Amino acid sequence: MIRIELIKQLRRTGYWTVLGVLAAISVAITTIIGLTSAATPERLGDYGSVVPNSSGFTMAAIALNSSLLFLIPLAVAIFAGESVSGEASWGSLRYLLAGPVARHRVLASKVLVAGLFSVAAVAIVAIFGLVAGLAAFGWHPLSVIDLQHASPFATGLASFSPFQALGRIALATLMVTGTMVSTFSFAVLCSTLTDRPFNAVAGGVLLAFVSRALDNIPGFHALGPWLPVTNSGTGLWSQVLFQPTNLAGYPHLAIVQAAYAVAFLGSAWVCFNRRDVLS
Amino acid sequence: MIRIEWYKQFHRPKTYLTLGIVAGFSAVLTIALVATGSGQTEFVGDLPLRLVPRSSGLTVPVIALSSTMKFFLPLVVALFAGESVAGEASWGSLRYLLARPMSRSRILWSKAAVAAGLSGIALVLVALVALTAGGLAFGWHPLSVTDSSASTALHTDVSVTGVGAVLGRLGIAVLYIGAGMASIFAVAFFLSTTTRRPLVAVAGGVAVTIISRVFNADYLPGVMAVNRYMPNNDIDLWQHQFTTTADLSGVPHFLLLQAVYFVVFMGLAQWWFTRKDVLD
Numbered sequence: 001m002i003r004i005e006l007i008k009q010l011r012r013t014g015y016w017t018v019l020g021v022l023a024a025i026s027v028a029i030t031t032i033i034g035l036t037s038a039a040t041p042e043r044l045g046d047y048g049s050v051v052p053n054s055s056g057f058t059m060a061a062i063a064l065n066s067s068l069l070f071l072i073p074l075a076v077a078i079f080a081g082e083s084v085s086g087e088a089s090w091g092s093l094r095y096l097l098a099g100p101v102a103r104h105r106v107l108a109s110k111v112l113v114a115g116l117f118s119v120a121a122v123a124i125v126a127i128f129g130l131v132a133g134l135a136a137f138g139w140h141p142l143s144v145i146d147l148q149h150a151s152p153f154a155t156g157l158a159s160f161s162p163f164q165a166l167g168r169i170a171l172a173t174l175m176v177t178g179t180m181v182s183t184f185s186f187a188v189l190c191s192t193l194t195d196r197p198f199n200a201v202a203g204g205v206l207l208a209f210v211s212r213a214l215d216n217i218p219g220f221h222a223l224g225p226w227l228p229v230t231n232s233g234t235g236l237w238s239q240v241l242f243q244p245t246n247l248a249g250y251p252h253l254a255i256v257q258a259a260y261a262v263a264f265l266g267s268a269w270v271c272f273n274r275r276d277v278l279s
Numbered sequence: 280m281i282r283i284e285w286y287k288q289f290h291r292p293k294t295y296l297t298l299g300i301v302a303g304f305s306a307v308l309t310i311a312l313v314a315t316g317s318g319q320t321e322f323v324g325d326l327p328l329r330l331v332p333r334s335s336g337l338t339v340p341v342i343a344l345s346s347t348m349k350f351f352l353p354l355v356v357a358l359f360a361g362e363s364v365a366g367e368a369s370w371g372s373l374r375y376l377l378a379r380p381m382s383r384s385r386i387l388w389s390k391a392a393v394a395a396g397l398s399g400i401a402l403v404l405v406a407l408v409a410l411t412a413g414g415l416a417f418g419w420h421p422l423s424v425t426d427s428s429a430s431t432a433l434h435t436d437v438s439v440t441g442v443g444a445v446l447g448r449l450g451i452a453v454l455y456i457g458a459g460m461a462s463i464f465a466v467a468f469f470l471s472t473t474t475r476r477p478l479v480a481v482a483g484g485v486a487v488t489i490i491s492r493v494f495n496a497d498y499l500p501g502v503m504a505v506n507r508y509m510p511n512n513d514i515d516l517w518q519h520q521f522t523t524t525a526d527l528s529g530v531p532h533f534l535l536l537q538a539v540y541f542v543v544f545m546g547l548a549q550w551w552f553t554r555k556d557v558l559d
Binding site for chain 2: 014021025028029032033035036037038040041042043052062066067069070071074078089196197198201205209217220
């Protein structure tokens with residue numbers, strides 16, 4: 001079932017276009033920076049600062065940093081939102097469910113494949129940034145300045161050997177993926193509720209939009225740590241590139257994301273099992 | 280033909296829903312400002328401008344336009360433009376529309392005109408509702424703005440503008456933002472002629488905005504070289520109107536850029552749509 005679903009989605013040109021755009025943007029950023037201003041420091045997250053031409057590893061982090069706010073969430077919302085409602089919009093959902101497979105298994109395989117594509121979306125940004133960066137600036141140790149802890153007495157400088165840097169970049173990619181879980185789950189829920197993929201994708205994007213807006217209203221400060229998408233949550237990944245690495249906020253973020261995943265995916269499961277499928 | 284299109288769009292609940300959300304945004308923004316401390320300074324844009332909402336209701340349209348121009352308004356514009364032709368195709372009624380004794384390009388341009396009109400209404404609604412709600416909440420007083428980029432610890436650069444002048448400048452701001460949406464509109468409209476799935480066209484328009492945001496030198500200094508050619512990056516120049524220095528030197532370049540994007544993508548739309556085999 002999963003294999004069939006995977007093959008079906010792998011044949012869609014639209015999905016390849018989305019992944020292709022993500023890859024192209026990583027490469028384009030590297031090319032532009034490499035050609036015009038390779039020595040200008042770039043910001044990572046809220047406090048990080050790197051000089052691109054010091055090491056190829058910087059480009060993976062820069063590519064992640066510039067895509068994770070809107071571009072990656074949009075891609076994730078497209079993959080998750082298309083999963084069930086895409087099938088409904090083609091009018092083939094009822095035939096799919098007529099097969100001798102339990103509904104929840106159909107849903108599970110769709111969610112799994114959409115999840116794979118979403119993970120691929122984040123990974124592609126990092127991998128293409130990394131490959132382009134290594135080609136442009138070489139395999140050198142990575143140094144990152146932590147501006148929050150930089151003072152006249154301490155530089156806040158973190159250095160990683162190339163292999164360490166590779167590990168840290170992988171960890172950063174994983175953390176960015178982790179913050180996409182709530183967006184993904186909500187788009188899946190929307191996808192089971194509507195026949196129009198557009199509504200599901202818009203739902204996923206709107207979750208981040210509304211959540212950030214609520215996060216920025218001063219009076220709702222207490223709500224902040226419990227919202228699905230927040231500036232502080234999104235910025236947390238850059239901590240893995242600092243020394244000392246302060247991951248104190250991460251368990252909380254992981255729990256919140258997991259809770260939203262359980263709530264949204266659980267609702268999707270309930271809705272999809274009970275719904276009268278007409279298309 | 281344009282009248283028929285208007286009529287059609289205004290019988291769709293979705294049109295009202297979208298415009299309602301747009302108007303609702305400004306209203307909710309005002310309520311949020313009242314509820315959560317209107318005496319606090321708001322930082323607007325990249326300069327940033329510093330505004331205190333309680334000092335004048337005229338701050339609200341400035342805040343509303345600033346917070347919608349980079350994502351929300353482009354989304355709405357992409358929605359109207361992307362739905363226009365692809366929406367018709369997804370209902371399967373495009374072929375019947377084209378069977379009328381009318382040239383394809385006239386049909387295309389009347390769809391474009393209606394989508395552009397709806398986008399314009401959305402933009403004006405953001406400003407008008409914010410102006411009204413802000414005025415009711417805080418009164419229409421002269422607008423005083425602190426320009427952070429020109430201020431130092433010893434000197435705060437405050438510009439005070441009278442109510443009439445602010446209204447005029449808000450009008451210019453609306454026109455400027457409207458012109459700035461031309462590129463996104465044209466891309467979404469072109470995509471709309473190439474697909475029968477509205478989602479593709481709308482997502483394409485939104486993606487243009489987002490890609491523009493990625494290649495923005497304010498956030499990623501290394502891409503300075505392409506910053507000026509991105510469709511949505513200089514959309515905030517109108518904010519300079521409210522500073523003492525009023526540096527508007529980037530405006531002609533931005534308007535020219537929008538015109539180029541518009542001509543290229545609307546030309547592509549026309550070229551594509553008049554030649555394609557319409558099967559939906």
